[in-house]
Amino acid sequence: MLAQLEGAVVWGLSVALLEQLDVKDGAIVQSNFHEYPVLRMSDMPQIHTSLVVTQAPPTGMGELGVAAVAPAIGNALFNLTGKRVRQMPLSPAAVKKALAA
Secondary structure (H helix, E strand, O other): OHHHHHHHHHHHHHHHHOOOOOEEOOEEOOOOHHHOOOOOHHHOOOOOOOOOOOOOOOOOOOOOOHHHHHHHHHHHHHHHHOOOOOOOOOOHHHHHHHHHO
16 A cells, blocks of 8 residues: 555656646647656655554555645645746746746
C-alpha cells in the first residue's frame, strides 16, 4: 500500500508540474513520451508516508494521492505569493503569469 500511495504522489506531482497536451489543428502535438515530460522516481525527493491503523475493514486504495497534490501545491503558491495560479501545469511560466496579473 505504501508503494501505491507513493506512486500516486509521483503521478500527482507530474500532473501538477509538468504534464500538458498541446493541440494544433485538432490533433495532439506530442507523439510519445519523448515529447511529453513526466516525473520519474529518479526525479523525486525521498517521500515519507504513513498508514493509520484502524479496525475498519479494508477498502480500495486506488490513486488516493493524486487528487490532493495539485491543490496542495496551488495553496502553497498562494500562501507564498498571495496570487492564485489557475492554470495547469503549475509551471514557472504559469506562476510568472499569475504574479504579473
